[in-house]
Amino acid sequence: MAQLYVSDIPLLRPPGEAGADVLQVLWCPFDHPAEPRTALFWRSAAGVTDILDAPPEPPVVQFSGYLPEPCLLAPEEVTEYPSAMELDRESQRQLEDRRRWQAAGAVPDGSDAPYEKDFYRESYRGGLSLAPGWKAGGWTRWGLTDPMPRLCATCGTGMDPLLTIASSEWDSEGESWIPVEDRAHALTAAGPEAANPTMLSVASGYDLQLYVCPVSPCHPHLQLVQ
Numbered sequence: 001m002a003q004l005y006v007s008d009i010p011l012l013r014p015p016g017e018a019g020a021d022v023l024q025v026l027w028c029p030f031d032h033p034a035e036p037r038t039a040l041f042w043r044s045a046a047g048v049t050d051i052l053d054a055p056p057e058p059p060v061v062q063f064s065g066y067l068p069e070p071c072l073l074a075p076e077e078v079t080e081y082p083s084a085m086e087l088d089r090e091s092q093r094q095l096e097d098r099r100r101w102q103a104a105g106a107v108p109d110g111s112d113a114p115y116e117k118d119f120y121r122e123s124y125r126g127g128l129s130l131a132p133g134w135k136a137g138g139w140t141r142w143g144l145t146d147p148m149p150r151l152c153a154t155c156g157t158g159m160d161p162l163l164t165i166a167s168s169e170w171d172s173e174g175e176s177w178i179p180v181e182d183r184a185h186a187l188t189a190a191g192p193e194a195a196n197p198t199m200l201s202v203a204s205g206y207d208l209q210l211y212v213c214p215v216s217p218c219h220p221h222l223q224l225v226q
Contacts, residue, residue: 001027001038001068002165004136005045008075011137012162015217019044025163025210029058029066035203035225036066038210040162042217065167065201073134081129082139084121086147095124126174133169133177134198137161141207141226150222152213159211159222167205168195 002025006012014020020042027036061067084092094100096117101107106123107116130141138161140147150159170178170186178186185194193199202208203225213219 001025002134002163004073004163008073009136014042017042019046021045022048023163025165027066029061029063031062035208035223038208038221038223040210040212040221063201065199068198068200071197075136078131080131080138081124083130083142083147084125085142086139095120122173127176131177132171132174133164133166135164135166138164140209140224144206144226150211150224152215152219153222154219155213155215157213157215160214162210162212162221165200165202165208165210167201167207169197170195 002023004012004023004025006014006021006023012023014023022043022045024041024043025038026041027038029036055070057067084095087095098107098116098120101120101123130139140150140161141164151157152159170182175183175186182194206225209224209226211222211224213221
């Protein structure tokens with residue numbers, strides 16, 4: 001379903017296995033019980049000698065959105081910030097501070113805009129926090145639920161974000177995240193296809209986030225839909 005190389009994404013932290021430098025993410029294209037069940041495998045790129053010209057496809061899938069279209073990733077490093085739901089009250093207050101936004105040149109027209117604070121919150125949510133699309137690491141996207149602990153079922157340690165499998169690379173609410181090469185298509189009929197080259201749809205358009213235990217790669221990973 002996805003194959004990621006440490007050489008392309010240094011953020012990935014392979015386990016202590018000698019030569020492990022490729023992460024393969026596989027999933028069963030059926031709900032278990034509410035989303036596909038994933039499996040993680042670390043391998044050595046040097047050990048892969050026989051490469052298939054046409055990877056096999058499953059004979060049956062539950063939904064067409066569970067079978068990704070083949071595509072190549074073009075990883076790039078971005079800076080994002082945590083969801084406003086994870087900020088403490090002081091940080092949220094700073095988000096509503098007009099002077100900070102004024103210094104950044106992002107104050108809405110009108111000195112007494114009635115919904116100015118809402119504008120600031122939406123600007124933070126759509127343009128600064130939580131990069132959309134597939135990503136390795138990064139902050140957790142909350143929305144279906146409030147923030148909750150993500151603890152290892154084996155040892156109780158807080159788990160690290162590994163990978164977000166997204167139903168869309170970008171949307172109209174976060175135009176700053178749209179890649180330059182896709183902006184010409186963003187407002188055309190080709191927009192939905194350009195925003196979702198894999199043609200995946202997880203839980204009716206949400207994201208599937210995978211977490212791993214920092215203590216041991218042998219501990220089971222965690223799935224979260226948000």
